[in-house]
Amino acid sequence: MIKNNRLTLTILLGIFLICLILSFLIGRYPEVGFIQLKSLENDPIGQRVFYSLRVPRVILGALLGMALGTSGLVFQTVFNNPLVGSGMLGVTQGASLGAAIGIVFFNGNPWIVQFLAIGLGTSALFLSVFSARRIHYGGWTLRLVLSGSVISALFGAGISLLKYQADARNQLHAIEFWLMGGLGYTTWRGLPIVIVIVILSLIYLWKVRWRVNLLALDHETASSLGIQIQKERLMALAAAVFAVSAATSLSGIVGWIGLIVPHLARRLLGANTSDSLPASMLIGGILVLVCDNGMRTLSAVEIPLGIITSFIGVIVFILLMGARKT
Amino acid sequence: MKIKSVLFTLLLVTLMLTFSSAFAESTTITDILGREITLEVPPELVVLTGKKTATIIEAPFMFAYGKDHVATSWGGQDGGKFNALIEKTTPEITDGSVEAVAAMQPNMIILKSYTREDAGLAFEETGIPVMYLSFETIEDYHTDIANLGKAFGEEERADEILAYYDEIVNRVAENSAQIADRKKTLLVQFSETDGVYALKVPPVSWLQTEIVEMAGGDPVWKDIGLNANSWSEVNFEQIAAWDPEVILVVNYFADPKVSVETLKSEPGWDMLTAVKEGQIYPFGKDLLSWDSASPRWGLGLLWTQQTLYPELADDIDLDAEIMKFYQWFGLSDEVIQANLIDVYHAEPELVP
Structure with missing residues (x-):
């Protein structure tokens, strides 16, 4: 089993690396298809398209997918609930509200947008958990889903209010663009700090990947094993929220990846997070890169990434839910 | 004699190079966002693209230059019917992505002013000069039309267009002054x-x-x-x-x-x-x-x-x-x- 999982992870890593390399080479410049790196030597516009646009876009896409996949697995494990993802717990709505506030009141300053997205994304998660504990109806799974829906609705109402107040000629357009999610206009602007936050968060989660299994245990069982469960849960959740909020502060909302990727990872490698966490990381990265590559090469129109991932996510989710457990 | 011929030829070549570079006039324009852009005038190809272009897409075709050198997407509230009436030789832009526009190697890109933060910055990264147009107020019209005239090398035409609008505003203002x-x-x-x-x-x-x-x-x-x-x-x-x-x-x-x-x-x-x-x-x-x-x-x-x-x-x-x-x-x-x-x-x- 361990040997099989290692092989699967190696294959996933191989697919991820191939996707990453292909993503750098494929695009619409100078024509639809692969770019010849040698041809860039005497093409100053081509060099800028490649180094200033395509490279940051691919990096953000890979990090976004990895962050969404990994955080989805952490949320589902910690809350012992297969139906939660960053979208279901209000994190993406919270981050969206933060970004909308940054756009409307702080002129879209990328630093402030990122700070507010992370701050409100984190607040939304803790509000969801806090209110789930206050609900006296149903089991933990149902309570968390209910409370996540309520908090999402609350932050969603805040976004609607801001959209109403936003200037239709510039701010509204920017908010809508953000809500649909996309990598089409990614540059290096604001990206270095996102790279640092996401990579540090992912490294932390990767290092504690086997302990994530234990975070689903109840307090008494965990204490008997000598685990400071509250502290470790908090650290894992903070790392997951930071990674997702930082990446989405630039890309906007890209839905469903955080929900379906952990299911795919568990199908492939089992529930042990030692294997399913790195698998979620890789599958998330592969999925976002494939969706983005497909759109930017096959379609002449830049369709927001969030729309495509939602379509694919819903179909995969239905198939997974309908499939017999192995 | 031979040395004289060589020197004369060298002098001639130097003079020709000096004059030819003088003809390729370079100009600096301050666009509606206060950004300075420098470009060779008139540019060979200008691409007007991006989002929310409804108010800016027609003005370039009020200049003779626009019909042969400005490429845009068609469409709009009338489904592109008015755009189709204008006889132009430039192709329709069907792919407005940054990479596809850059691949056209235009000398200038025109975008709507308020799309700079979410789209314009990416176009600017290509290194191709980007000029933003607004056309949202009468004051903006004066800046934007003048800038188009300067970019297209048709400053006189820009003055004529602005004089046309000024005449209408003045005529209407004179009538309005009589209203009690x-x-x-x-x-x-x-x-x-x-x-x-x-x-x-x-x-x-x-x-x-x-x-x-x-x-x-x-x-x-x-x-x-x-x-x-x-x-x-x-x-x-x-x-x-x-x-x-x-x-x-x-x-x-x-x-x-x-x-x-x-x-x-x-x-x-x-x-x-x-x-x-x-x-x-x-x-x-x-x-x-x-x-x-x-x-x-x-x-x-x-x-x-x-x-x-x-x-x-x-x-x-x-x-x-x-x-x-x-x-x-x-x-x-x-x-x-x-x-x-x-x-x-x-x-x-x-x-x-």
Whole structure:
């Protein structure tokens, strides 16, 4: 089993690396298809398209997918609930509200947008958990889903209010663009700090990947094993929220990846997070890169990434839910 | 002798190189966002692309240069019908992605001013000069038209276009100065989806409000604290409270004449002063409405004054004005008459 999982992870890593390399080479410049790196030597516009646009876009896409996949697995494990993802717990709505506030009141300053997205994304998660504990109806799974829906609705109402107040000629357009999610206009602007936050968060989660299994245990069982469960849960959740909020502060909302990727990872490698966490990381990265590559090469129109991932996510989710457990 | 020939040839080559570089004139333009861009004038190819281009897409074709050197996407509220009337040799842009636009190797890219933060910065990264246009206010028109003239090497043409707009503004202002009692005017956008319509009024700072005020009307929607940033929906109760003397109905996607007939048949509307006195009008429109911040706003201003105060504006010959305006785009008289003037006068197609 361990040997099989290692092989699967190696294959996933191989697919991820191939996707990453292909993503750098494929695009619409100078024509639809692969770019010849040698041809860039005497093409100053081509060099800028490649180094200033395509490279940051691919990096953000890979990090976004990895962050969404990994955080989805952490949320589902910690809350012992297969139906939660960053979208279901209000994190993406919270981050969206933060970004909308940054756009409307702080002129879209990328630093402030990122700070507010992370701050409100984190607040939304803790509000969801806090209110789930206050609900006296149903089991933990149902309570968390209910409370996540309520908090999402609350932050969603805040976004609607801001959209109403936003200037239709510039701010509204920017908010809508953000809500649909996309990598089409990614540059290096604001990206270095996102790279640092996401990579540090992912490294932390990767290092504690086997302990994530234990975070689903109840307090008494965990204490008997000598685990400071509250502290470790908090650290894992903070790392997951930071990674997702930082990446989405630039890309906007890209839905469903955080929900379906952990299911795919568990199908492939089992529930042990030692294997399913790195698998979620890789599958998330592969999925976002494939969706983005497909759109930017096959379609002449830049369709927001969030729309495509939602379509694919819903179909995969239905198939997974309908499939017999192995 | 041989040395003399060589020296003479070298001198000649040096002189030729000096003069040829002098002919490739480089100019610096400060665009509407206050950014400085430097480009060779006139550029060989200009691409106008991006989002929200409805108000900026037509102005480049008021210059002779635009028809052979400016490539744009087609479309808009009229499905590209007006754009198709302009005889141009540049291809239609079907792929507006940054990489595809860069692959066209244009000498300049034109984008809408307020798309800089979410799209423009990526286009700027290509290193191709990017000029932003706004065309949202009359003041913006002066900056943007002058900049287009400078970029295209047609500064005289830009001055002529601006003089055309200034003449209209001055003419209307002279007439408005004679008005003692301004008419209470309501401009509403009739917006219909799946058979259900909504009525919306524009923000105070937008061109529609400016047009009604300049034409001598008193915009009734100014004082109720509306959303300052987008069209605000109003209900019949509010309209009845305003009880305007004149109602101007805008419809961007369908015939406003039909919208007027719909409103007149609604219960309660016959009690409004404007409806009782036959003072409810479809806003001037041919293929596109004249109220928005497109180059047609001059026609919209003339139309509004003639509609509000026909006794003051009897010198305005609207058909002649339509002909004059569309000639800026190089359209022939026949094309203008058949595709624009006749459409403006066409009877509404009412569904029984």
